[in-house]
Amino acid sequence: MLNDLKKRFNEDGFIVVRDVFKPSEIEFYREVVQEAIKERKQLDLRQLEDKSKYEQSFTQCQNLWEDYPEIRKLTFDQRICKIAAELLDVKAIRIWHDQALVKEAGGRETDPHHDQPYWPIKETNTITAWIPLCDVDSTNGQLGFYPGSHKNRNKQFINIFSGNVDEEEFLESSNLSSSEVCYQELKAGDVSFHHGLTFHRAKPNTSPSERIVHTAIFFEDGSTRGDSQFHFSVDRPNIKIGEKIESDITPLAYPIQKTPDRPLNNISDDFIGYKMLGLLPKDQNN
Ligand SMILES: O=C(O)CCC(=O)C(=O)O
Ligand SMILES: [Fe+2]
Numbered sequence: 001m002l003n004d005l006k007k008r009f010n011e012d013g014f015i016v017v018r019d020v021f022k023p024s025e026i027e028f029y030r031e032v033v034q035e036a037i038k039e040r041k042q043l044d045l046r047q048l049e050d051k052s053k054y055e056q057s058f059t060q061c062q063n064l065w066e067d068y069p070e071i072r073k074l075t076f077d078q079r080i081c082k083i084a085a086e087l088l089d090v091k092a093i094r095i096w097h098d099q100a101l102v103k104e105a106g107g108r109e110t111d112p113h114h115d116q117p118y119w120p121i122k123e124t125n126t127i128t129a130w131i132p133l134c135d136v137d138s139t140n141g142q143l144g145f146y147p148g149s150h151k152n153r154n155k156q157f158i159n160i161f162s163g164n165v166d167e168e169e170f171l172e173s174s175n176l177s178s179s180e181v182c183y184q185e186l187k188a189g190d191v192s193f194h195h196g197l198t199f200h201r202a203k204p205n206t207s208p209s210e211r212i213v214h215t216a217i218f219f220e221d222g223s224t225r226g227d228s229q230f231h232f233s234v235d236r237p238n239i240k241i242g243e244k245i246e247s248d249i250t251p252l253a254y255p256i257q258k259t260p261d262r263p264l265n266n267i268s269d270d271f272i273g274y275k276m277l278g279l280l281p282k283d284q285n286n
Contacts, residue, residue: 083191101213
């Protein structure tokens with residue numbers, strides 16, 4: 001079974017694993033994640049139309065595992081982490097970061113991109129587990145992949161942060177051999193995995209309900225910092241170019257005997273804006 005999944009993951013750069021979680025588990029996690037987002041976002045009172053184009057694709061709350069112990073259990077769930085390590089065909093993986101991605105009712109599409117260029121990790125053994133906390137179909141932010149697109153090892157930075165990505169420009173710059181997109185029908189309990197180099201996108205949410213998804217990004221243990229691009233996962237622990245990415249911000253995710261503790265230090269107040277808008281964990285003892 002796993003061999004077949006691995007083969008397809010190697011071939012396509014993504015895979016959906018069915019029924020990883022029981023419906024009752026997903027119901028529990030949906031409530032926990034919803035509550036966490038509500039708390040993180042309490043100072044962000046903007047309506048959808050007042051947000052940037054990027055934020056109209058999804059509301060983002062990162063590193064929820066740090067300040068929400070119950071979400072920590074989801075991010076480090078050994079069923080997820082074991083599948084991720086086996087798909088990458090590596091012995092051990094670390095968390096890069098987790099994040100909830102909520103596409104609000106009426107939220108726009110997620111522009112096409114691949115993830116690896118957003119991360120200053122030299123090696124490319126990276127994978128995202130995309131864990132829907134509701135059913136996801138063509139009406140509410142369905143995720144779709146360009147099959148085999150991870151095989152082209154070139155990293156292509158697509159700027160999804162500043163507005164709509166032009167379709168033609170994207171197809172030209174991404175070097176894709178085909179513009180075919182495989183959209184995935186997902187039931188709560190299923191988990192989608194994609195390689196850091198696989199191009200993907202998501203449809204708009206035309207339904208009346210929010211699409212709530214928790215994601216966790218993992219990288220091979222032993223990977224190193226590749227460049228100076230700022231990223232909290234390496235800049236909080238002050239990891240320099242060429243050094244191994246290992247700190248309590250990116251603890252081992254598999255194999256582990258126990259769920260890791262929350263990082264020791266609060267995030268510097270240089271990033272107070274990110275903390276106040278709920279993108280990053282709040283301070284301890286607050
Ligand atoms: O959830 C979405 O709409 C996009 C997800 C995504 O780009 C990712 O998980 O890498
Ligand atoms: Fe992505």
